[in-house]
Structures are given as C-alpha cells and as structure tokens.
Amino acid sequence: MTKKTESRLVFWIFLAPVLIAFLMVMIIPFFLGTYYAFTNWTSSARADSALKFVGLSNFVSSFKDPAFFYSFGITFLYTFLNMIAINVVAFLLAMLVTGQLRLKNVYRVGFFVPNLIGGLILGYIWQFIFNNAIPSLGKAIPFLNFMADPNNLMLSKNTTALIAMIIVGTWQYAGYIMMIYVAAIENIPQELIEASKIDGATPWIRLRAITLPLCAQAFTVTMFLTLVNSFKQFDVNVSLTSGGPSTMLFGQPILGTELLALNIYNTAFISNNLSIAQARAVVFFLVLAIISLIQVYVNKKKEIEL
Numbered sequence: 001m002t003k004k005t006e007s008r009l010v011f012w013i014f015l016a017p018v019l020i021a022f023l024m025v026m027i028i029p030f031f032l033g034t035y036y037a038f039t040n041w042t043s044s045a046r047a048d049s050a051l052k053f054v055g056l057s058n059f060v061s062s063f064k065d066p067a068f069f070y071s072f073g074i075t076f077l078y079t080f081l082n083m084i085a086i087n088v089v090a091f092l093l094a095m096l097v098t099g100q101l102r103l104k105n106v107y108r109v110g111f112f113v114p115n116l117i118g119g120l121i122l123g124y125i126w127q128f129i130f131n132n133a134i135p136s137l138g139k140a141i142p143f144l145n146f147m148a149d150p151n152n153l154m155l156s157k158n159t160t161a162l163i164a165m166i167i168v169g170t171w172q173y174a175g176y177i178m179m180i181y182v183a184a185i186e187n188i189p190q191e192l193i194e195a196s197k198i199d200g201a202t203p204w205i206r207l208r209a210i211t212l213p214l215c216a217q218a219f220t221v222t223m224f225l226t227l228v229n230s231f232k233q234f235d236v237n238v239s240l241t242s243g244g245p246s247t248m249l250f251g252q253p254i255l256g257t258e259l260l261a262l263n264i265y266n267t268a269f270i271s272n273n274l275s276i277a278q279a280r281a282v283v284f285f286l287v288l289a290i291i292s293l294i295q296v297y298v299n300k301k302k303e304i305e306l
Contacts, residue, residue, distance in 0.1 A: 030285075037282045041275040058279035067254040068280060070247075071263035072287075078162060078259060079230040082169050086226045087219075089174040094181030095211075108182065112175040119172070123239025126168045130154040158256035161241050165257065168236055173229060177222045184218035185211065220299035227295055231288050234261040260284055 037058055039051045062068050093111050097104045114122070131153060138147030146152055154164040188211060196206050237243065243255035243262050258266070264284060268277030 033278050034282055036275055037279040039275055041278065042272060054275070058276045059283065061276055062280050062283065066249045066252050067258065068263060068267075070249050070254050071258050071260045074162070074257065075231060075233075075260040078165065078233070079227060081162075082166050082230040082233075083223065083226045085166050085170045086174050086177055086230075087222055089170050090177035090222065091181050093174060093178040094185055095207075097178070098182055098185045108179070111178055114172045115176040117172065119235030120239045122168060122172055123236045126164070126171075127155065127240050130164055155241060156245060158245060158247050161245065161257045165233075165236060165240060168240060169230065169233065172236070173226065177226065180218050180222050180225075181215065184215040188214045216299075216303040220296060220303060223299055224292060224296055227292060228288065231291070232261050232284075233259050234265070237262045238265075 036051075038053055038055060040054050041051060097108050097111070101107065117125075135148045135150075135153065138144045138149075150156070154160045192210055192214075193206065196210060201209070237257065237259045241257045243258035243266070245256050246253050247256035248254070255262075255266075260280075261284070264277050264280045267273050267280060
C-alpha cells in the first residue's frame with residue numbers, strides 16, 4: 001500500500017462516522033419524508049400496507065388552508081424584520097467593541113452570552129418580562145402607567161406580539177452575528193484607516209467608503225445565517241406566544257403569530273395530519289432553499305461591485 005493510498009484510507013475512516021450520521025439523520029429522513037408527503041400517512045396508517053399514494057392532494061389541501069397561507073405571510077414578514085434588526089444591532093455592537101472602549105472584551109462576552117441560552121427557556125423568561133416585569137414597572141413609575149394596562153401587554157395583540165418576538169430574537173442572536181462582524185472589522189488594514197484620517201475623512205465617510213465595502217463577505221454570511229435562522233424559528237415561537245393571540249382570516253379563526261415551523265408542528269401533532277404536515281415541510285424546504293440561494297447570489301454580486 002502506497003503512502004498516498006494509506007492517507008486516503010485514513011481520511012475516509014475518520015470521515016465515515018460523520019457521513020453515516022449525516023446519511024441516517026438527514027438524507028434518508030428527507031427522502032422518506034418526501035415520499036410520505038404523497039401518501040395518506042397518519043398515526044393510524046403507518047404500516048406500509050395501509051399507506052396509499054394520494055398524489056398532490058396533501059399539497060392542494062395545504063394551499064387551501066387559510067392558516068397555512070397566513071403562516072407563510074407572517075413568516076416572511078418576521079424574517080425580513082428580524083434580519084434587519086439583528087444585523088443592524090450586531091453591526092453597531094461590533095463597531096462599539098472594536099473601538100477605543102475599555103473592557104471591550106468583557107462587553108463582547110456579555111453581548112454573546114444570550115446566544116448560549118436555549119430558545120425555549122429564553123421564550124419563557126421574556127414571557128415573564130412582558131407579562132409581569134414590564135406591567136410592574138408601569139405601576140411603579142407614574143408616567144409609564146399605560147404599560148400596566150392589561151390591554152397594552154406586548155403579547156396581547158398580534159402586531160405587538162410579533163414585535164416582541166423580534167426583540168427576543170435580536171437579543172438572543174445579535175451577539176453571535178456581532179462576532180462575525182468583529183472578525184471582519186479587525187481584518188481591515190489599519191493603513192487604510194490611518195490614510196483616510198490623514199486625508200481628512202470623517203467617521204461616516206470611513207464607514208461608507210472603507211468599512212462597509214471591506215465587510216461585504218461578512219454581510220453575505222450574516223444575512224444567510226439570519227435568514228435561515230429567522231425563517232425556521234420554532235422554539236421561541238412556541239414558548240413566547242404559542243402562536244397566539246388569535247385572529248380572523250377569510251372568516252376563520254387562526255393563530256396570529258404562528259410561524260411556518262410551528263404551523264407544520266401543530267398540523268402534525270395537534271391535528272394529527274402527518275402527511276399534510278410533511279407536504280408543508282417539503283414546501284417549506286423548497287421555499288427556504290430558493291430564497292437562500294437568491295440571497296447568496298445577490299450578496300456575492302454586491303461583493304464584486306464593492
């Protein structure tokens with residue numbers, strides 16, 4: 001056995017456990033799920049003998065469901081707003097902790113810590129803050145007493161509940177995205193910064209002409225991460241709002257903050273429509289894949305332009 005062959009053998013031996021795990025956990029379930037999306041699969045029809053091929057009926061039923069359409073729309077809105085909020089806050093924090101700030105490493109750790117808290121726990125913590133801590137603060141401070149009104153609670157209305165989810169998502173994820181921006185900012189050659197200062201460039205001009213263009217690759221990565229993370233949001237949605245409060249669409253009551261991932265979960269395990277839920281999951285995957293590819297393409301094109 002040659003040295004080259006031995007190196008390849010060692011490479012594949014070490015890679016095999018990861019490939020097998022990826023195959024068993026991701027690839028095989030994906031194709032099985034796609035197959036089940038075209039069947040009548042339910043909790044009472046799991047045996048292969050009971051399965052029947054139903055074609056596109058599960059997809060048709062999904063697109064006729066107002067709750068599914070609403071979940072799609074609210075997920076797009078949440079993703080768009082959450083991406084903007086997270087990236088703006090993260091970039092501002094990165095600019096702060098890369099400047100002339102004392103104890104900036106301590107601040108970096110502090111801003112990153114919320115990302116280590118699980119989404120379910122985070123949702124319950126912020127639910128307590130919105131429902132109890134903020135009203136108590138409103139009662140204690142006279143000019144904030146409107147916050148103590150039960151009708152003004154953040155989680156009592158669809159619009160404010162969505163804003164509350166964005167606040168929680170930004171608080172959790174901005175610190176992680178900040179670290180990517182920090183790495184990009186610290187890789188900017190200091191010679192360029194010093195030369196711009198000598199030429200009399202203002203901080204705004206340095207930001208627009210040097211920092212932003214040289215952080216273009218970081219924007220591609222962070223936009224992709226925040227897009228995917230926001231679009232498939234589930235745990236915070238479950239623990240913070242559980243999809244509520246309710247609203248009306250086409251004369252039917254639906255959950256007002258039920259994002260797409262939660263809609264799929266509720267369809268599968270609350271309504272017991274496993275095959276319809278799997279069809280929605282396939283649509284979810286295709287839409288997310290297409291949007292992600294478009295986002296990366298657009299950002300890569302802007303990298304070249306900058």
